[in-house]
Amino acid sequence: MFHRVPLSVRRSLAYALMFALGGFAPDAQADTLTINATGTILGSCQISVGSNFPTNADLSVSGSSSASAVVNCSTPFKINATSSNGALTTSAAAVSGFTNSLVYTLAMSVPLNTGGPVTASCTSAQLVSGQSSCALSPGNSTGLYSGATGTATNKTASLTASWTTPTTPRLVAGAYADTLTVSIAAVP
Secondary structure, three states: OOOOOOHHHHHHHHHHHHHHOOOOOOOOOOOOOOOOOOOOOOOOEEEEEEEOOOOOOOOOOOEEEEEEEEEEEOOOEEEEEEEOOOOEEOOOOOOOOEEOEEOEEEEEEEOOOOOOOEEEEEEHHHHOOOOOOOOOOOOOOOOEEOOOOOOEEEEEEEEEEEEOOOOOOEEOOOOOEOOEEEEEEEOO
């Protein structure tokens, strides 16, 4: 049997059903929340060996030898270098008229992402711990500086050691060596 439901009752039931299903929502005031997200990425600098100086340099004649380093800095940076001996030295004793120490010059050039390279040239004696007279000297607080906006992303820096072989006193026979330590630091 079918009963007829009056129209007003059907509308009331429809509105009640729509309200129950979320079709109508009571008027509400919207609240707004603003959250600011901030952060910092610190500058980073790294240096690694590209190629070492060759071990077979002929020191009996004036010359030079080259090496390279890979510089990766996302911020301005400074570079310093330290020589263990202040010269190429041998353990052989120096007798009269001979020396067992050969001073050299270290030149370094680092290309930048924009602009020209930064360069410096220092004698090995200026690279001994405590020295500060040259840009690369270990005691120089500004070091070989890239400048306020200088960065280097995977750039190959060149290092060249050059020497003048002395005639008086002459070099004593032997194997000569020095250890260079190159350090890099981000400059905020």
